[in-house]
Amino acid sequence: MNPIDDDRDEQQVEAFLSAAARDAAPPDRAFLERLRQQSTDVFAATANSLPLRQRGRLMTARSLRLLAAAAAVLFVIGPSLGWWLFVRDANPALARVLDNTVRAGSLHCQLARGGETFEVWTEATGRLRRDNPDGTYQIAANGQLWRIDEKANRAVSGQSPYHRDKAETPLDLFALLELPAEPDRARLADTRAVAQAERDGVECLVYHLEVPAEEGPIEIEALVNRRTKLLHSLQAKKPGEDEAKPLARLDVLAYNQVIPEEKFVVRDTLTEDGRVGKVADVQGVVSVKPVMHTRWTPVPTHLLLKPGDWLRTDRRGANAADVRLVKRTRLILGPGTLIEIVKPDQVRLLEGELEIRVPDGAKVELLGPEKQSIAVKGKKHYRMDRETLVAVREEPRWLKAFKGKTSDESIGSLIARVDGR
16 A cells, blocks of 8 residues: 655646646737726726616626626536536545545446345436345335346345435445444545555545444545545444454446346336236136146136146137236137246247237237247237147137126136145
8 A cells, every 4th residue: 555645736837837837828918908998997987977876786696797707607516616616625525535436427336245245236316226146136226126137037025225315326235235233424524545555457436434333443545546536445344352343245247337127127028916816817727837836726817827837728629718917918728738838928829729918019029939939019819830829810609708708607616825826
């Protein structure tokens, strides 16, 4: 580590200004004196030719115009001037560093905690995404957080732990570390760099602070890019007798990259309880086999369906099922049909035939053997013929009969509990 050099940048600026002064041409003092005299004469003549009241109004108007011009200049150069002053500060407070870091257009970070690695993307608008090692992810926006498991078709919402309410910079980088205790704002405002070091080829300012916690203090080290004064890494450790135990580490991989919009989209087919649809009506013998199960169970009306469920209609007799998937997609299964409901917008046809009715603006992917795939829009009929998906032009008889029946025809119902549903 090296001591902080407060003079090197100042010497460079002084040399630059000195060079600018030497290169400038000397002013024409006689011309300036003539211009000053002419301006004075014109102002005096104008002022004396007006009554006292009008002169006062004229001075007031000129003063207001001057103030408005000054305000406009400050509005234009204010943010740039503030940023220039911040970068020129050889040793800014850690609170200012963190505030300017989260104000960047975007951040791409890597978070290490508990032996696992997470990818994190944030935007200055406050949006955040965190990808977990197990394939699940989190999306936060406007103080709301969604914990998403696409395999289970589940999106559980709640309040975001990564954002502060009514704050100028709502994103809290320390919250990403999920520490048992965090430094308060006053402590961050008083913390300055104590040394310099080179990390990953970057000259950094080194900040140290200690945060009290119930199970003992937490040591925090922040590395800040010496040139940009933006965060390079943030690490938390727990002191030990032999060596400190790492708790969490946040490394900033990139600033101001364009993040694809789909990173922050919560799909409208996700549900809080993981359902992908339900069985709206059944005729004859219809069975379901949940994912990771081996037993087929009779299907009652209004059974909730989950990702990976297999649905089967019996081959003998007038057997059919009316299935409604999330976002209003409708499936009608004919006799001897076997399907797997992969996702709300993805269905695999293994045997038999079905009708698919997709709402406007949406589509469903119909899968078949050997990676066959059809993007279905509108109303279509398909059947499995010799391991191939085939479109059916005319409406089958069984389908007309099923659509013609009413629920009043039934004389009873079979109620079953399937996998807790």
